[in-house]
Amino acid sequence: MAGQKSGFFLVREEILPEAIKKTIKVKDLLKRGEARTINEAVEKMELSRSAYYKYKDYVFPFYEASREKIVTLALLLEHKQGVLSRVLNTIAGDHGSVLTINQGIPLQGVANATISLETADLSIDLEALLDKLRMVEGVKRLEVLGQE
Template sequence: MVTGQKAVFYLVREEILPEAIKKTIKVKELLKRGEARTINEAVEKMELSRSAYYKYKDYVFPFYEASKEKIVTLALLLEHKPGVLSRVLNTIANERGSVLTINQGIPLQGVANATISLETADLAIDLEAMLDKLRMVDGVKRLEILGQA
């Protein structure tokens, strides 16, 4: 990337990535979790060259790291039952997410569309884990990320 150009990001499924990039991500995870004390130790465990690690390390990261300290907008399809939206909001609050906006449509045929924008800066867990928790809330029929800012 030329200096001054805006970075462009893509969301790519892991299975199409080259092995060197997958291993670079795993090396970073080993270091982060303390399962390797040095870069040398981590690259040896993953059978990756140091040069490949240094080539990719600043360009690959898990989705949840890209969403840190961001505003994320979620689209939800909720059953029209008492307490469903409340349980969703409590789940977000319990993980220290900060809800910025909530919009809910009128329930039709037993379900209602809702959008929630939240700030992720203080999340206690990564965004992926929180989304999994939200999907498990009784009454959440669908959950998608609409966008990030």
């Protein structure tokens, strides 16, 4: 493992050790102003200060990891008028900046599309935007391909 770059992983919350979950909650308490100091926040969460300091710089919610990043989405869209336009309007409505769009030729009533967008100016977190995009009429599937 020597010389190997560290990476990022998406891990479901339920398999995380309790100390990591509590560290995330402590950071959230501080961010929302529900605790004024680290001491107050760790006491509320029944977490040791040493555990908080051990993990605080290494754990964060998915939406924070995606801030000021370029995110590439893969979509499966129904071949109906206005579907891609509604997707783009949804992104623009929340201040996402579309960098590239690539849409394949529709086959059997659906088309694959990839969209790269910059998230720096998003007015909502990325997870909320993804939920909105999944609800757009004509979006059959949406996946995050990558983040830079």
